[in-house]
Amino acid sequence: MKQLLVHCGQGAMSAALLEDGKLVEYYAERPKEEQAGSIFKGRVVNVLPGMQAAFVDIGQSRNAFLYVDGLLPANLEKQPPVKPSISELVREGQEIVVQVAREATGSKGAKITTHFSLPGRWLVYMPHADYIGISRKIESAEERARLKEIGEKLRRPGEGLILRTVAEGASEEELANDLAELRELWTSIEERSKEAAAPSCLFRDLDMLPRLVRDLFSEQIDELIIDDREKLEDVKVLLGQYAPHLANRVRHYGRTEPLMEAFGVDEALEKSFRPKVWLDNGGYLIVDHTEALTVIDVNTGKFIGSVDLEQTVYEMNLAAADEIARLIRLKDIGGIIIVDFIDMAREAHRRAVVERLEERLKADRTRTIVVGWTQLGLLEITRKKVRSEGYRLHFEVCPHCGGTGKQQVLRQ
DSSP states (O other): OEEEEEEEETTEEEEEEEETTEEEEEEEOOOGGGOTTOEEEEEEEEEEGGGTEEEEEOSSSSOEEEEGGGTSOSSGGGSOSSOOOGGGTOOTTOEEEEEEEEOOBTTBOOEEESOOOEEOSSEEEETTTOOEEEOTTOOOHHHHHHHHHHHHHHOOTTOEEEEOGGGTTOOHHHHHHHHHHHHHHHHHHHHHHHHOOSSEEEEOOOOHHHHHHHHTOSTTOOEEEESOHHHHHHHHHHHHHHOGGGGGGEEEOOOSSOHHHHTTHHHHHHHHTSSEEEOTTSOEEEEEEOSSEEEEEEEOTTOOOSSOHHHHHHHHHHHHHHHHHHHHHHTTOOEEEEEEOOOOSOHHHHHHHHHHHHHHHTTOSSOEEEEEEOTTSOEEEEEOOOSOOHHHHHOOOOTTTTTSSOOOOOOO
16 A cells, blocks of 8 residues: 655645555755756866866855766767766856756765656656667566657657656657656756846746646555645646546545644654664664765664574564665665664675665665665665755754764763
8 A cells, every 4th residue: 555645834845655555755845046957058167178077056055066977968879989088078167058967965075966857647758868768667567669660650759758657558649748848848958048147047847736747746656635625626637638537536634633744654763764764673773874884784673583582683684674664765865875774694695685675665666776785795786866865854963963873971
């Protein structure tokens, strides 16, 4: 049972995805200037050949970072065998149109690119990519071939398309209509860029509610529950464009008890965002976020097992793998993730834990790769970093301890 809950507050909106009553994803409205996917006309303020990068003023509090790969063709087959110096591609003072590929995090400004992509319901339009991509989650070889054939038929020379997971089973007409709207949107962005002064924003993605309907609400969601009647009607209008057959899965929540409280979302968030996360079996995880990576330590805690030490450790690590996959999605952790599972003597158990984690991560819409065990016996995971991690939206660094959780002891 999958439920999408949408709470509409005064000037703010939040959403939670529950799977069998358990919170697995949470969304809150972000400041618009921080959204990944926004397109800006910026001005290059500094070119650093030694770093193969440039800093670009896009009108935000910090300059954005443009790496040389973001200026080369998106299609790898068309990239030069040897990368040119970035000073050959851009110069200081040059005006340039860019898109936010990764939101600003911590002390780092946004990462930007010229590999533009515009998401629709069924596909992602890339005006200059010159290739067809199919979602990895579409497993049927026959369906992948059908979508690729339609994509090649619809795209113009030089254009690129990615057929999204929800495109599975979609008709050629639905894909063509989606593509036509995205082409029109790109044309309007190009026209705006000719007149706009740098720095300025040329495009921002949809607001949170229509984005949820477009990207998340699909046949896999059993019901969407929303606590605002006016917004409920907006959802139904959007579904009339995207998926009319899903309209009967939308219902209004009208009870006096707050929606997120009634479904246990607030409590689950509070527990999940603690540094110490307890598991149902009595074990616990310690989650530590740093600027460069996230470290997760697995501990048996109160879990004592019933057979022997190896079996106890194995069962504990399997339970931890389930919870780690959930936390990665819920907290939207990106970049490098290192997991210190409890040491296992049997190679079969080590493989089984990795397979369990990979299976649970299949539900994650963000690309996540379980790299494997390091020489130190730690498990390395990488996850595409697009947005600022979820915990940064809900918490700010304590001004007294600087986020260490420690206070200075003054001794006389």
